[in-house]
Amino acid sequence: MASLQRVFGKNAAYLLIGPAAIWLALFFLFPMLSLLTTSLSDPAGNPITGYDLTWRIQNYLEALGDYWPYLLRSLLYAGIATVLCLVLGYVLAYAIAFKAGRWKTVMLVLVIAPFFTSFLVRTLSWKLILADNGWLVETLKALWILPEDGRLLATPIAVVAGLTYNFLPFMILPLYTSLEKIDPKLNEAAADLYASPFQRFAKVIWPLSLPGVVGGTLLTFIPATGDYINAELLGSPNTQMVGNKIQALFTTASDYPHASALSVILMVMIVAMVLYYVRKAGTEDLL
Amino acid sequence: MSPAEQAHGDLKLSGLHKRYPNGFTAVKSLDLVIPQGSFFALLGPSGCGKTTTLRMVAGLETPTAGTIEIGANDITHEKPYKRPVNTVFQNYALFPHLTIAENVEFGPKRRGVKDTRSQVKEILELTELTEQAAKKPAQLSGGQQQRVALARALINRPEVLLLDEPLGALDLKLRRAMQMELKRIQEEVGLTFVHVTHDQEEAMTMADTVAVMNEGRIEQLGTPYDLYTNPRTTFVANFLGRSNLVKGTVLGREGSGDDEVVKVDMHGTVVSIKAGRVHTDSSEGWIGIRPEKVLIQPAGTPVDAPGGYFAGAVVTEASYMGTSTEYRLRMPWGQELICFEQNTGRRGGLVPVGTQVDVSWRPEFAFLLDSSQDAEAGLEED
Numbered sequence: 144m145a146s147l148q149r150v151f152g153k154n155a156a157y158l159l160i161g162p163a164a165i166w167l168a169l170f171f172l173f174p175m176l177s178l179l180t181t182s183l184s185d186p187a188g189n190p191i192t193g194y195d196l197t198w199r200i201q202n203y204l205e206a207l208g209d210y211w212p213y214l215l216r217s218l219l220y221a222g223i224a225t226v227l228c229l230v231l232g233y234v235l236a237y238a239i240a241f242k243a244g245r246w247k248t249v250m251l252v253l254v255i256a257p258f259f260t261s262f263l264v265r266t267l268s269w270k271l272i273l274a275d276n277g278w279l280v281e282t283l284k285a286l287w288i289l290p291e292d293g294r295l296l297a298t299p300i301a302v303v304a305g306l307t308y309n310f311l312p313f314m315i316l317p318l319y320t321s322l323e324k325i326d327p328k329l330n331e332a333a334a335d336l337y338a339s340p341f342q343r344f345a346k347v348i349w350p351l352s353l354p355g356v357v358g359g360t361l362l363t364f365i366p367a368t369g370d371y372i373n374a375e376l377l378g379s380p381n382t383q384m385v386g387n388k389i390q391a392l393f394t395t396a397s398d399y400p401h402a403s404a405l406s407v408i409l410m411v412m413i414v415a416m417v418l419y420y421v422r423k424a425g426t427e428d429l430l
Numbered sequence: 431m432s433p434a435e436q437a438h439g440d441l442k443l444s445g446l447h448k449r450y451p452n453g454f455t456a457v458k459s460l461d462l463v464i465p466q467g468s469f470f471a472l473l474g475p476s477g478c479g480k481t482t483t484l485r486m487v488a489g490l491e492t493p494t495a496g497t498i499e500i501g502a503n504d505i506t507h508e509k510p511y512k513r514p515v516n517t518v519f520q521n522y523a524l525f526p527h528l529t530i531a532e533n534v535e536f537g538p539k540r541r542g543v544k545d546t547r548s549q550v551k552e553i554l555e556l557t558e559l560t561e562q563a564a565k566k567p568a569q570l571s572g573g574q575q576q577r578v579a580l581a582r583a584l585i586n587r588p589e590v591l592l593l594d595e596p597l598g599a600l601d602l603k604l605r606r607a608m609q610m611e612l613k614r615i616q617e618e619v620g621l622t623f624v625h626v627t628h629d630q631e632e633a634m635t636m637a638d639t640v641a642v643m644n645e646g647r648i649e650q651l652g653t654p655y656d657l658y659t660n661p662r663t664t665f666v667a668n669f670l671g672r673s674n675l676v677k678g679t680v681l682g683r684e685g686s687g688d689d690e691v692v693k694v695d696m697h698g699t700v701v702s703i704k705a706g707r708v709h710t711d712s713s714e715g716w717i718g719i720r721p722e723k724v725l726i727q728p729a730g731t732p733v734d735a736p737g738g739y740f741a742g743a744v745v746t747e748a749s750y751m752g753t754s755t756e757y758r759l760r761m762p763w764g765q766e767l768i769c770f771e772q773n774t775g776r777r778g779g780l781v782p783v784g785t786q787v788d789v790s791w792r793p794e795f796a797f798l799l800d801s802s803q804d805a806e807a808g809l810e811e812d
């Protein structure tokens with residue numbers, strides 16, 4: 144700190160915080176305020192002439208009353224996808240951290256590799272994979288797993304599968320970071336102290352990987368709840384999530400006040416759930 | 431426990447062999463019996479196989495061949511968590527997310543002990559950790575963490591307690607204190623301790639029996655006193671303390687029984703070495719003598735030792751170390767010998783460099799080693 148002061152002068156801290164603070168004020172704080180005021184404005188206006196701020200709390204009640212199934216569906220799909228990501232991601236992260244040996248780096252690169260292509264293109268390609276005449280559906284039908292008129296595309300399964308696929312790397316990376324930090328000697332020590340393989344996992348590895356579990360689930364669950372691309376491309380009108388509704392209210396219906404109110408509701412819900420979850424997991428240090 | 435049962439609790443390694451997949455053989459057909467209740471040290475330089483041996487006993491490595499038995503139980507292929515063996519790891523491997531008390535009760539809990547409170551209390555008292563019970567390992571000093579590692583293992587009352595360089599991470603002063611502490615605890619609980627270390631002083635002060643290991647084999651096994659005073663190989667002679675090794679030609683044997691000696695010609699002077707201290711059959715050998723057994727006296731004054739002496743040595747170096755002085759002596763045949771002399775004050779000063787001295791030692795302190803062995807073996811390279 145002392146050396147920083149020598150370089151930047153007395154107000155080093157302010158100078159260093161400055162650029163990011165200005166950026167956040169312009170592109171986060173201001174839009175947030177705009178969102179809040181719009182959510183309390185009279186829906187009688189339109190985007191071109193603007194809305195009058197009339198502190199109309201009813202916007203929230205109406206948004207909640209009309210669109211609660213979308214909120215519920217979002218939480219459900221994102222929840223299932225997060226659990227799937229955790230199970231799949233944990234196994235892989237564990238293998239990379241402890242069993243990969245010299246293949247560690249290669250495997251990590253492979254985990255990140257999907258980011259080299261566009262999110263949209265990757266989701267569109269899932270459309271082909273899950274298509275009604277695609278090889279996957281045909282195979283499942285041949286194996287009697289899917290009924291003759293069954294399909295995958297435009298079902299909740301497709302949306303959850305898409306979410307799981309798209310957010311898996313965000314789960315794996317924090318899990319890997321946490322697991323990799325665990326000294327393998329601790330596993331040996333637990334074995335030496337009469338812990339069976341399952342007990343070693345439950346009493347030593349799992350608790351020590353909790354920061355990664357919390358980090359990974361937050362990085363998966365939060366964006367997955369607000370996601371609309373997967374539901375849009377892989378789902379049907381019956382599988383629409385809250386993101387789709389907000390998007391439709393903004394763009395098609397031009398109902399900015401209700402769209403804003405729904406956005407704020409989603410935001411408050413997620414923040415409340417995150418706080419509860421982090422406290423429950425005993426990892427407040429992360430925040 | 432009755433004496434008969436105790437006799438059945440020895441740790442027995444038979445033909446224990448470990449070859450790693452990369453072709454490195456860490457342990458070569460090791461045979462070893464460690465009596466129950468003893469404090470046993472495996473001493474050797476890094477890479478000598480001592481830690482691998484320990485890990486095989488703990489079940490953390492699988493032997494390529496051989497068996498490990500405790501008493502009548504063959505545990506060679508037993509899972510580590512089913513062995514009556516506990517380990518104090520080199521860097522302690524304490525569970526960072528658990529308190530000291532939780533770390534200590536980890537073993538009993540896994541074995542299904544319901545109420546561990548009295549056990550934990552007792553062991554924390556023994557290791558003087560009662561005050562730290564609710565703290566996390568990161569809040570403790572190195573010495574305290576070391577004691578937690580010990581308590582966590584001891585609470586299980588294992589048949590054998592394995593200690594893998596347990597004091598390696600501590601500073602010198604703390605290490606000395608912990609050596610006494612460990613010895614006290616071992617005597618108090620009476621369990622078999624197998625202590626792996628590369629520190630010869632640590633092994634000698636703590637253990638009843640020391641096995642000196644080198645390149646996967648045991649070079650010599652015995653009490654610290656036996657090992658130091660009567661080493662069988664040049665490696666032991668150099669690794670455990672220091673030795674002067676002088677080439678000599680064996681002339682023959684004289685006497686019989688306890689008085690039997692081997693006469694050796696050492697650069698023109700005949701020296702006698704007790705038969706029990708001769709460890710070679712060949713016609714040549716290394717005559718060994720410990721530096722503190724070497725006596726010097728300025729030429730012309732009588733030497734305080736029976737028998738002959740070597741004349742014509744010159745002091746080339748004198749390092750004063752307070753309680754003692756280390757002299758380097760150039761012998762007439764060109765070799766340098768080391769002499770440690772206690773500063774009793776008898777001389778009234780140091781012997782100055784350049785002084786002509788007579789060199790002698792009591793014949794019963796010399797030993798004879800095989801000339802085919804490397805005279806430099808076991809010297810620490812630094």
